[in-house]
Amino acid sequence: MTQKILIIGASSAIAEATARLYASLGCELFLVARNSEKLEVIAGDLRFRGAVAVNTFSMDANELDKLQEMTTAAWEQLGTVDVALLAYGTLPQQERCESSYEYAVAEFRTNAESVLACLTVLSNRFEQQGSGGLAVIGSVAGDRGRASNYLYGAAKASVDTFVSGLRARLHSVGVNVLIVKPGFVDTPMTAGLDLPGPLVVTADRVAEDILRAISRRKNVLYTPWFWRYIMLIIKHIPLVIFRKMKF
Amino acid sequence: MRGPLLSWGRYPNIPQLAHSVQWPEELAPARDKIFSETGEGALAFGMGRSYGDSCLAQSDQVIAMSGMGRMLAADWTRGVVKAQAGMTLDDLLRLALPAGWFLPVTPGTRFVTLGGAVANDVHGKNHHVRGTFGCHVRRFELVRSDEGLVECSPQQRPELFAATIGGLGMTGIVQSVEVQLQRVSSSLIDQRCIRFGNLDEFFAISAEHDSQHEYAVSWIDCLAVGDKLGRGHYIAADHASEGGLELAANAKLSVPFDPPVSLVNSLTLKPFNSLYYHRQRVKEVCSRTSYAPFFYPLDSVQHWNRIYGRKGFQQYQCVVPHQDGRNLIRAIIDQIAHSGTGSFLAVLKQFGDVESPGLLSFPMPGITLALDFPHSDKNSSLFQRLDALVHEAGGRLYPAKDAHMSAAHFQQAYPAWQEVEARRDPQLLSRFWKRVTQ
Numbered sequence: 001m002t003q004k005i006l007i008i009g010a011s012s013a014i015a016e017a018t019a020r021l022y023a024s025l026g027c028e029l030f031l032v033a034r035n036s037e038k039l040e041v042i043a044g045d046l047r048f049r050g051a052v053a054v055n056t057f058s059m060d061a062n063e064l065d066k067l068q069e070m071t072t073a074a075w076e077q078l079g080t081v082d083v084a085l086l087a088y089g090t091l092p093q094q095e096r097c098e099s100s101y102e103y104a105v106a107e108f109r110t111n112a113e114s115v116l117a118c119l120t121v122l123s124n125r126f127e128q129q130g131s132g133g134l135a136v137i138g139s140v141a142g143d144r145g146r147a148s149n150y151l152y153g154a155a156k157a158s159v160d161t162f163v164s165g166l167r168a169r170l171h172s173v174g175v176n177v178l179i180v181k182p183g184f185v186d187t188p189m190t191a192g193l194d195l196p197g198p199l200v201v202t203a204d205r206v207a208e209d210i211l212r213a214i215s216r217r218k219n220v221l222y223t224p225w226f227w228r229y230i231m232l233i234i235k236h237i238p239l240v241i242f243r244k245m246k247f
Numbered sequence: 248m249r250g251p252l253l254s255w256g257r258y259p260n261i262p263q264l265a266h267s268v269q270w271p272e273e274l275a276p277a278r279d280k281i282f283s284e285t286g287e288g289a290l291a292f293g294m295g296r297s298y299g300d301s302c303l304a305q306s307d308q309v310i311a312m313s314g315m316g317r318m319l320a321a322d323w324t325r326g327v328v329k330a331q332a333g334m335t336l337d338d339l340l341r342l343a344l345p346a347g348w349f350l351p352v353t354p355g356t357r358f359v360t361l362g363g364a365v366a367n368d369v370h371g372k373n374h375h376v377r378g379t380f381g382c383h384v385r386r387f388e389l390v391r392s393d394e395g396l397v398e399c400s401p402q403q404r405p406e407l408f409a410a411t412i413g414g415l416g417m418t419g420i421v422q423s424v425e426v427q428l429q430r431v432s433s434s435l436i437d438q439r440c441i442r443f444g445n446l447d448e449f450f451a452i453s454a455e456h457d458s459q460h461e462y463a464v465s466w467i468d469c470l471a472v473g474d475k476l477g478r479g480h481y482i483a484a485d486h487a488s489e490g491g492l493e494l495a496a497n498a499k500l501s502v503p504f505d506p507p508v509s510l511v512n513s514l515t516l517k518p519f520n521s522l523y524y525h526r527q528r529v530k531e532v533c534s535r536t537s538y539a540p541f542f543y544p545l546d547s548v549q550h551w552n553r554i555y556g557r558k559g560f561q562q563y564q565c566v567v568p569h570q571d572g573r574n575l576i577r578a579i580i581d582q583i584a585h586s587g588t589g590s591f592l593a594v595l596k597q598f599g600d601v602e603s604p605g606l607l608s609f610p611m612p613g614i615t616l617a618l619d620f621p622h623s624d625k626n627s628s629l630f631q632r633l634d635a636l637v638h639e640a641g642g643r644l645y646p647a648k649d650a651h652m653s654a655a656h657f658q659q660a661y662p663a664w665q666e667v668e669a670r671r672d673p674q675l676l677s678r679f680w681k682r683v684t685q
Contacts, residue, residue: 013269013314024341038270041317041319042317044317044318044319044320045317045318045319048318048321048342049318049342186267187267188267188269188314
């Protein structure tokens with residue numbers, strides 16, 4: 001049977017790489033992103049890559065009043081949604097977050113509030129449907145607030161906590177909820193950052209991990225795998241030391 | 248993988264800072280940023296498979312194109328596809344082969360981008376039949392700092408079309424490419440492998456068989472001397488007429504790190520070459536194989552360039568005209584054999600006379616020889632002797648493989664360089680182009 005995939009934030013590098021893998025498996029896709037021209041190019045490419053059908057819906061993540069319209073369109077098009085992936089986000093500049101609370105709040109809205117709103121709408125659909133899986137891109141940054149990006153970390157942590165509760169709520173109806181925690185990924189979002197080369201992976205690699213985790217109905221995915229252990233160490237650094245660290 | 252980018256031979260070892268682009272509208276801003284911040288030329292960078300400094304920017308900051316790999320249009324009844332320039336030939340094959348289409352011309356690795364294939368006007372084992380990659384390019388879009396987006400084809404802006412094919416990325420950033428594929432009825436290859444004992448036998452076999460087959464190439468043992476000089480294996484091949492359209496799996500093997508010294512050295516070279524020559528006991532073997540091991544034997548090992556160690560390596564690829572070519576190739580191999588260095592295997596092939604539309608295309612009717620050398624300061628005197636032979640004969644070297652040719656030799660061998668320089672985008676410049684023209 002054709003798998004039906006809904007991707008929100010479809011023009012992000014990780015989302016596009018994941019969509020290509022689903023396309024090559026002959027899935028049907030419904031893509032949501034802000035820029036309709038880019039959406040059309042991505043949709044065209046995915047059709048050539050084997051997707052049986054690709055439909056698109058253009059909205060900004062913060063246009064919350066469009067959420068109902070979008071989900072209705074997606075379910076009407078796809079019938080049943082086997083997988084919904086939430087993959088949008090920004091990487092706020094921490095320094096600007098410190099000097100401007102307006103900027104900080106706007107970034108928090110995009111990376112946390114809008115995700116919670118979207119998950120709320122989607123979760124009701126999934127609850128009615130009683131099947132399928134939700135996957136949300138979080139971040140290793142959400143595991144512990146660090147001096148260098150704690151606004152981003154706080155947004156991702158709030159998504160993580162929300163998802164944890166949502167997972168417990170949907171478990172009984174057979175809907176799986178996965179949080180994906182990528183480490184350093186070579187994407188436009190991280191362009192220009194001075195990241196440690198050997199720890200950086202491609203979006204294609206992350207996409208393969210996401211597909212596998214979704215099909216195995218995992219709850220938490222660290223990608224690549226070693227981030228689970230890096231974060232385990234970081235989470236256990238004693239506070240008296242951690243508060244002196246600026247990383 | 249992020250991190251500073253290098254050329255494939257990792258010599259010269261000049262790391263490039265990458266500016267990744269995902270969409271066409273990001274190309275001009277990335278180029279402007281590099282040019283305004285450094286005051287030096289930028290360059291589009293694909294998969295970094297050029298060996299020397301032709302993929303290194305004068306500013307050491309490049310526009311990384313791999314995020315622009317989307318298919319834009321495909322007509323599977325005619326075999327015409329249009330894709331963004333960052334799409335790799337590997338990716339294109341994955342989409343085209345199940346529909347019964349193959350690359351019209353393919354180099355020895357499928358991990359190059361369409362933009363790179365145009366910029367270097369790459370050739371393959373079927374040059375004697377189909378010419379270069381540029382012969383099959385129908386049109387492309389070019390982003391220039393002075394004109395913006397320009398569409399080029401043999402009819403539309405023909406001068407820019409010709410200057411860009413083989414133009415080493417100097418005439419603008421290639422944004423998308425439309426190419427005519429060739430129809431195949433199978434992903435398998437029927438090959439015929441004939442062992443030859445010396446160079447004269449090679450020329451006799453090549454004369455007899457080349458014209459009857461789509462593909463022809465030879466591997467030679469560049470260390471054999473005397474009456475065994477130029478011994479090797481000749482392989483002629485064609486697409487099989489049946490056998491399904493299966494895709495090859497990607498590499499599972501990898502060279503995970505740089506060995507401290509080159510693993511290709513005087514201790515390993517001779518036994519390997521000798522074993523390779525003798526692996527086929529009978530004179531002629533016919534077999535059927537997948538396209539991947541035939542076209543892309545080295546693609547099966549990721550990062551194979553690391554076997555040459557941290558100092559990297561240089562490839563020497565030249566072409567010499569047919570006239571007196573036999574003696575020249577003999578003299579060149581003789582020089583290499585006596586130098587005791589070189590690579591596991593050298594590639595020998597006769598180019599045909601299909602003309603490329605490109606002004607700076609490397610192939611010409613004649614014989615081409617290609618082999619790798621671990622980088623060493625000792626290479627330069629050998630290369631000087633080889634260069635002298637090649638240039639006296641009216642031959643030339645391949646810019647995509649080069650890290651050493653002199654400006655005088657380049658300008659003599661590629662007289663059209665001034666036409667390309669006249670059409671160069673003033674905000675683009677590679678280290679190679681600077682070295683051989685300025």
